[in-house]
Amino acid sequence: MKKTLLAAGVAIAVGSIAGIALAQVKPDVLVKQRQAVMTLQGKYFGPIAGMASGKVTPYNADVVARSATYLENLAQMPWDGFHENTKGEKSRALPEIWSQKAKFDELAQRLQTETAKLAELARAKDAAGVKQQYAAVGKVCGACHEGFREKQ
C-alpha cells in the first residue's frame, strides 16, 4: 500500500517536472537558473576538494558526505537549462554546446556518474576513495569548461 502511494507520488512529481519543462520558461530565466546550479556546485565541491587535497584540515567526513550528496543532486540539474532558446542570451556558454551536442551530453552524463560515485564513497566514509574520486569529478568539470565555456 505504501509502495503504491509512493509510486503515485513519484508519478505526480515526474509529471510536474515534465510540466515545468514543457511550459515556456523565458530564456534569460533558464540561464539564471543553470548559473545558479553551477554556483552551488562550486559551493559544495569546494570543501570536498579542499579536504581531499589536504589543504583544509582536519578532514571532516560528515561535511564531505553532506556536500557530496548535494553535489550529486545538483549535477543532474543544469542540463535542461541549456535549451536551444538560450543560444542568444549573454553568458559564457559557447555555441559548441548545441553544435557538438553529443559530446556535451556525454560530459553531462559523466558528471552525474562521477558525482554519484563520489557521493557513495563519501557516505560510506571512505576517505581514501574520496581522495581519488574528487579528482575524477574535477576532471569532468575541466573537460566541459574547455570546449563549452568561454575563457574569461
Add this chain to the structure above:
Amino acid sequence: MSRTSPATAGLLLFLAATLCFAQGDAKRGEYLAKAGGCLGCHTVEAKDAKDKPVPYAGGRALKTPFGTFHGPNITPHPEAGIGRWSEADFMRAIREGRRPDGSNYFPAFPYPSFTLITDADLRDLWAYLRSLPQSSRQSEPHDLGFLYRWRFLVSFWKWLFFEPGPFAPEPAKSAQLNRGAYLVRALGHCGECHTPRNFLGGPKKDRFLAGAKDIAPNLTPTRVGKKGDGELKEFLRTAMTPDGDVAAESMAEVVTNTTSQLTPQDLDALVAYLRSLPPLPDEAK
C-alpha cells in the same frame, strides 16, 4: 653532552657541498623542466586513472589552425629519442629553434619563449634529460595543412617574429620582478597561449599576455587585477578558485605539471610580475 668537533663538522659540510655539486645539475634541471612544462607536450595523455604513460616519451597532439603537431620522444633513447644529441645540439634546438641537421623546428615547439632560457639553466635541463630512462616509443609525425608542411618556410616566419637570445634582466627592476618575468616569459612560455596571434601565427607583441579569444584569457591587470594574491596563488596551486570554480582542462594541466610545482618564492615572483604588466583591454569579441 656530546660535541661534534669543528673538524668533523667541517668535513661533513665539505662532503655535503661536494655531493650537491655532483648531483645538483640534473636535480635543478628537473625543477626547470617542471617550470618549463615540458611534460605537457612531450607525454601522451593518460587514457584513464590506471594508464601511466612514460614521461617525456612523446606523443601529445597539439591542435592548431596550421595542423596537428605531436610532441616527440625526448628521452635518451638513441633511435627513438634524442640519445645521439650533444649538449650543443640541445642548446641550439632551444635557443635557435634548429634541429641537429640545421633545419627549422615549427614554432609549435615554443622556442620563441625558450630562447630566453639562460645557458646555465639549459645545461641543467640537458643534464636532467640525460638522466631519464630510455623509451623506445616512436615519435608520431605531424599532420599539417598543405601549405605548412615545408620547414624552410619557417625561416620566413622566424625572420618576421623570432628574436633569439637569452633573457636579460632589467637592472631597474627588483630581483623578484626579474625572476617573475623569466618564469613567465622564458620557462613558463605563458605567452604562447595567452598572447594573441596574427593570421601568420606570429604573436602580437604589443598585446603581450592580453589573452587570445577562445584560447586563453587576459593575464594583464585588467582582468587579474581584481583578484587578490591569495586567490591567484590558490588557483595556480589547485586549478580552483575559492568559490569552487574549476579551471578548463588545458590550464588545469598546466597547474598540475607546472605552477603547483613551483617554490613559494617563484610563485610569488610570478604573481608579482603579472601585477606589474601594463593593463591591456581584452580582444574585441
